[in-house]
Amino acid sequence: MRRQGRRKNIIESLGDRVGDEILRRNSGELVLTLPPITFRRWISYHGADAGGVASPASVPEGLGLVASRNLPRGEVVAEVPKKLWLDADAVAASDLGRVLGGGELQPWVAVALLLLHRLYDLLCRSGEELLEIQGTQLLSTTMGVKEYVQTEFDNVEAEIISSNKELFPGTVTFDDFLWAFGVLRSRVFARLRGDKLALIPLADLVNHSDDITSKESSWEIKGKGLFGRDVLFSLQTPVDVKSGEQIYIQYDLDKSNAELALDYGFTESNSSRDSYTLTLEISESDPFYDDKLDIAELNEGEIAYFDIVLGESLPPQMLPYLRLLCLGGTDAFLLEALFRNAVWDHLELPVSPDNEEAICQVIRNACKSAIGAYHTTIEEDEELLERENLQPRLQIAVEVRVGEKKVLQQIDDSFKKREEELDGLEYYQERRLKDIGLVGDNGEIIFWES
Numbered sequence: 522m523r524r525q526g527r528r529k530n531i532i533e534s535l536g537d538r539v540g541d542e543i544l545r546r547n548s549g550e551l552v553l554t555l556p557p558i559t560f561r562r563w564i565s566y567h568g569a570d571a572g573g574v575a576s577p578a579s580v581p582e583g584l585g586l587v588a589s590r591n592l593p594r595g596e597v598v599a600e601v602p603k604k605l606w607l608d609a610d611a612v613a614a615s616d617l618g619r620v621l622g623g624g625e626l627q628p629w630v631a632v633a634l635l636l637l638h639r640l641y642d643l644l645c646r647s648g649e650e651l652l653e654i655q656g657t658q659l660l661s662t663t664m665g666v667k668e669y670v671q672t673e674f675d676n677v678e679a680e681i682i683s684s685n686k687e688l689f690p691g692t693v694t695f696d697d698f699l700w701a702f703g704v705l706r707s708r709v710f711a712r713l714r715g716d717k718l719a720l721i722p723l724a725d726l727v728n729h730s731d732d733i734t735s736k737e738s739s740w741e742i743k744g745k746g747l748f749g750r751d752v753l754f755s756l757q758t759p760v761d762v763k764s765g766e767q768i769y770i771q772y773d774l775d776k777s778n779a780e781l782a783l784d785y786g787f788t789e790s791n792s793s794r795d796s797y798t799l800t801l802e803i804s805e806s807d808p809f810y811d812d813k814l815d816i817a818e819l820n821e822g823e824i825a826y827f828d829i830v831l832g833e834s835l836p837p838q839m840l841p842y843l844r845l846l847c848l849g850g851t852d853a854f855l856l857e858a859l860f861r862n863a864v865w866d867h868l869e870l871p872v873s874p875d876n877e878e879a880i881c882q883v884i885r886n887a888c889k890s891a892i893g894a895y896h897t898t899i900e901e902d903e904e905l906l907e908r909e910n911l912q913p914r915l916q917i918a919v920e921v922r923v924g925e926k927k928v929l930q931q932i933d934d935s936f937k938k939r940e941e942e943l944d945g946l947e948y949y950q951e952r953r954l955k956d957i958g959l960v961g962d963n964g965e966i967i968f969w970e971s
């Protein structure tokens with residue numbers, strides 16, 4: 522499902538003048554105005570199509586790469602020379618590079634500006650509506666991302682865009698900048714981020730399929746020519762593909778549905794994509810705040826984030842962190858400096874019934890309040906998903922929120938079960954008495970022989 526209807530395929534506009542001819546504005550939509558044959562010629566002119574093995578074509582996911590003959594797994598389907606990439610070097614070599622000098626802009630901001638500079642007269646200005654994601658983590662992440670992009674935009678707007686009107690003659694709005702950010706998020710290959718950030722024309726047409734489960738990367742950067750001087754991006758098909766079928770890769774096995782929705786505008790039905798990030802933090806009003814903070818910093822840090830995946834067990838560090846968070850009363854001796862080196866080892870196992878019960882309550886209350894913040898129930902969402910003709914955006918939002926709720930429900934259920942099992946657990950004092958030989962393996966008191 523496509524997130525931004527206004528862009529068709531940015532790649533044609535990135536490389537050179539031939540590309541600039543291809544995109545034209547048509548009732549606010551970016552459209553491909555040159556016939557695909559011209560685009561293919563442009564690609565093969567630059568030697569990027571690996572001998573015509575795969576061609577850009579219209580597919581259900583928008584544009585995609587289709588095999589021109591039967592391709593065995595590992596066959597190279599695109600080889601894109603560095604001169605066609607949109608990366609920090611392309612920025613440096615452009616008019617924009619001259620203006621930026623060796624400035625300190627983050628790589629993505631520089632590339633986003635280049636994108637806007639090349640496309641300035643083509644952008645339409647429709648604002649992007651938010652998904653129907655009330656109560657979800659996706660909403661807070663989306664809002665966080667928007668705020669971050671807004672801050673970056675305010676800086677470059679003041680320092681670069683408004684003072685270089687010859688490079689940006691139209692009005693560049695926050696929406697345009699957000700669009701450029703969205704293009705980068707959805708089209709940059711996972712390991713090509715940060716300083717290595719680059720948009721790779723042609724290769725960026727490859728769509729994702731969850732049926733591709735191999736962890737191996739489908740691409741590499743190679744040197745070609747004399748002494749490997751010509752760097753190129755080489756994309757291979759991860760599986761056999763028949764002639765006429767689409768080539769797919771796996772974008773990222775580790776991304777949750779919320780991340781897939783945010784980055785690419787689609788979700789997967791695979792339950793391992795349903796996840797919830799629990800954020801745990803020591804309360805400043807905790808009477809042992811300072812000691813707990815010192816201890817937390819030895820391990821997870823002041824704020825701990827735990828990604829919990831549907832159907833999988835809790836992250837191993839979560840219970841020890843929760844034990845620390847809830848430590849109090851007679852158990853507070855573990856916070857003393859004397860125990861500092863061993864405290865995390867002690868927290869690996871149950872400390873006391875009170876502590877373990879407090880953990881269950883804290884988590885169950887947090888789950889209940891998070892579930893209560895969604896404006897629909899799991900059942901209502903499932904009913905919605907069964908409806909035909911659900912708007913794609915609504916469908917994504919519902920899939921993300923129902924997945925989050927299921928994970929929260931799973932966490933609540935597992936702590937409910939734990940609450941019922943508290944009597945059967947072994948706690949610190951018992952372990953201690955066993956260690957010094959005062960209690961036997963079955964809990965019996967051992968008396969000294971006379």
Ligand SMILES: C[S@@+](CC[C@H](N)C(=O)[O-])C[C@H]1O[C@@H](n2cnc3c(N)ncnc32)[C@H](O)[C@@H]1O
Pocket residue numbers: 522523524529530582583584585707708709725726727728729730731784785786787
């Ligand atoms: C790297 S681009 C791939 C080319 C893109 N289809 C186009 O038309 O330009 C990534 C975007 O393709 C679309 N896409 C890729 N795989 C998809 C999938 N399995 N389901 C739905 N959309 C997909 C999404 O819009 C995503 O943001």
